[in-house]
Each structure stands twice: as structure tokens, then as C-alpha cells.
Amino acid sequence: MFAGIDEVDWASMEHAYGPADDVPGLLRGLASADPAERERALDGMYGAVHHQGDVYPCTLACIPFLFELVTDPAVPDRGDLVELLTSIGGIDLGEDDEEELDEEEAEGAANYAMAAAAVTANAGVFFSLLADEDPGVRLSAPLALAALHDDPAKVLAQLRARQAAEPDDEVRFALVEAAGRLALRHGPLAASVADWLSRLAAEANPPGLRLAALAQLARCAPSSLPEDVVSVVTGLLRKLRTAPGPGGPRTRAAEAPGTGADAAPVTLLGQVRALSAEENAGRTAPWTADLLRTLHAGLDDRVAERAALLAEQLRSPDP
Incomplete structure (x- = not known):
């Protein structure tokens, strides 16, 4: 090396x-x-x-x-x-x-x-990392491909294939996010991405994956969102409170005082990770916050729908 x-x-x-x-x-x-x-x-x-x-x-x-x-x-x-x-x-x-x-x-x-x-x-290296044994690598590889590879159609095909085989829910969300990124960067793929995301948002899929797909639809193809998007999303949020699926983002928890790391210099990166872990503590499904931010941004000037969604969020017992 x-x-x-x-x-x-x-x-x-x-x-x-x-x-x-x-x-x-x-x-x-x-x-x-x-x-x-x-x-x-x-x-x-x-x-x-x-x-x-x-x-x-x-x-x-x-x-x-x-x-x-x-x-x-x-x-x-x-x-x-x-x-x-x-x-x-x-x-x-x-x-x-x-x-x-x-x-x-x-x-x-x-x-x-x-x-x-x-x-x-x-960037072709990142294709092999989609199936890496380390879930942290699999979490990062989709966006790398979407942002950097010069064959977007091949990238989309690989993202879809990996979605079917991927066991980790958080990585599945990353695959969906990468598809949304592809649609925004490569207009000719937008219709194919929207069709795939619409099928992922269907009722047969887990609530977290459905919410991720709806968030990306709002981001890259808002006209493809279901007419009753607010009621669908609020229903998914209620399901997630009782069956959250994956936990919070993979941020390294700060080590307790007295460990070997305690003597190491404090880094800005370490402080950011500790703040992220503190912010997500006590939340049943912390990753929903990012998905909802993406969804709100995509809804843009659809004020009535955003207000209804915010009202549901404010009623949530999840901090």
C-alpha cells in the first residue's frame, strides 16, 4: 500500500x-x-x-x-x-x-x-462497492456513482438491481436518494426514475422505503406524487412510530470519559458526530427528519399540503 x-x-x-x-x-x-x-x-x-x-x-x-x-x-x-x-x-x-x-x-x-x-x-470502482461487506461503504457508494460516473443509465440499472438485493434499510434509502440525484442531473432519465420511485412508494413496501421514495419523487418529479400525498405520508409516519425499522444514522457515538479516545485531541469532525448522535437520541426513526425536509422542499409552494403535513409532525410524540 x-x-x-x-x-x-x-x-x-x-x-x-x-x-x-x-x-x-x-x-x-x-x-x-x-x-x-x-x-x-x-x-x-x-x-x-x-x-x-x-x-x-x-x-x-x-x-x-x-x-x-x-x-x-x-x-x-x-x-x-x-x-x-x-x-x-x-x-x-x-x-x-x-x-x-x-x-x-x-x-x-x-x-x-x-x-x-x-x-x-x-468511478467504476464504486460499482463493486455497492455489494461490499461493510454497510458503511454500501451507504456511501450510491451517491458516489450518481455524482461521478459518466454512464448514468448503467448507474440507474445497478441501483435498481442492488435495491432488490440490499438487506440494510438505511442503505436502501441511499440507493433511492442516488436515483433522485441521477434524475436531477440527467433529464432523459427522469421519467424512468419517477416510474421506479412510484413503484417503490406502493403499499407493498416497508413504510421507511415508501417515505424515502416519496421524498425523492417530490425532489425530482413532483407531478408524479399521489394526489393524497399528505394522507399517505401521515399514515407512513404513524406506522414508523410503532415499527421504525432501522435506527438512526451511522454516526460514531462519542466514547465515554476514561476511554483511550478521551486522551486524543478533540477534532471538529468528532464534535460534529457527537452533536449528531445527541440530536438523534431518543428518536424512534431519526432518519425521517431528513426525508421530511426533502419532501417539504419538493412540495415547494403547495402551502396547504405542507401545512397539513407540519400539523401532523407537530402532533407526533417523537421529538
Whole structure:
């Protein structure tokens, strides 16, 4: 692993906080057996190497090594690395963004374009990750494909095939979300996606999956929503309160004081994860909040329906 990493002239490059000669240590830290070290390394990647979404020459130099990590089953937390690659390669600059750029902005735009090309060229790797043994990897792979692969029809076919075989409900929601993303990015696929989502929203499916499908229909094909969408959604929410299915999102719980992690430096990433876990504590199906936000955004100016849905949410005993 990491063949050639020491041959890269990291010291000649910079990231957000200075010389990039610490990047090899961050990359190696991503493969560490120590969870605290992995968290510090990932925090460093987002905090310096891919700071606020920026792409530097050192970010580009990391891409081959990140692909090496995500394809090695022995590396823990590879789902986090799939998300990192998706972020690095997923910046889409429109024509308006590229007009009247000064020299520094033009260099940044060129870096984004090179990152997108480099990650897209290797995006076929993500197909095999749809069936990875690690559910965290399977959770991240669908959006990576939807955002980065250059054959959207193939991606949709694979998402549909995986949906039928996937045992994890939360991953099934991610497959549905990725299909919605495809429909928004690739107009010719919108009708096929809407047809599939409408069938997933049918009564024979579990309530969580039906809600996820309705949320994505609202997002990418609102005209395909059922006329009684509010009554359907409120019925699903009531079912979920008694039979929630999957638990909350896969965020790492903060370790109790006195554990080995307690002595490790606190990272911004760790704080965000702890806040997420705290926010979701006590909720029967925490992931419904994201689905409902997507649904409300899709309903847009359908005020009466949104008001009725909000009234039902306010009556819920679930915090």
C-alpha cells in the first residue's frame, strides 16, 4: 500500500495551512487500526487538504492513494473515504462560474476540473462497492456513482438491481436518494426514475422505503406524487412510530470519559458526530427528519399540503 507516496514532492505543494509535507502522514493515518488516529487523519483531510471544498495540487496528488484505500477491504471506515472522494471529484462548475475569473480563481477552477476528471475516470470502482461487506461503504457508494460516473443509465440499472438485493434499510434509502440525484442531473432519465420511485412508494413496501421514495419523487418529479400525498405520508409516519425499522444514522457515538479516545485531541469532525448522535437520541426513526425536509422542499409552494403535513409532525410524540 502507498507505493510511490514518498516519491511525491509534497513539500513543494501547499494546503490551506501551509506546506503539504504532512499529507503522507494523514493518508497513512486513514488506514490506521486506531479509530482516534483515523478520525484525526480524516479531520485533517477535510480541514486542510480539502478545506471548505477547495482542491489544491496536493489534493489532486492524494486521489490515487484514496482509491487504493477504498478498494482495500482491510481498511476500516472506507465509507468515509468514498464520501471524501465524492466531495473532491464532485465540484461542478457551470459556465457562469467560469466567467471573468482572475488568475487565482482560474487556477482553482482548473484544479476542480482535474479532480473531477481524475475521480470520474476511476468511478467504476464504486460499482463493486455497492455489494461490499461493510454497510458503511454500501451507504456511501450510491451517491458516489450518481455524482461521478459518466454512464448514468448503467448507474440507474445497478441501483435498481442492488435495491432488490440490499438487506440494510438505511442503505436502501441511499440507493433511492442516488436515483433522485441521477434524475436531477440527467433529464432523459427522469421519467424512468419517477416510474421506479412510484413503484417503490406502493403499499407493498416497508413504510421507511415508501417515505424515502416519496421524498425523492417530490425532489425530482413532483407531478408524479399521489394526489393524497399528505394522507399517505401521515399514515407512513404513524406506522414508523410503532415499527421504525432501522435506527438512526451511522454516526460514531462519542466514547465515554476514561476511554483511550478521551486522551486524543478533540477534532471538529468528532464534535460534529457527537452533536449528531445527541440530536438523534431518543428518536424512534431519526432518519425521517431528513426525508421530511426533502419532501417539504419538493412540495415547494403547495402551502396547504405542507401545512397539513407540519400539523401532523407537530402532533407526533417523537421529538
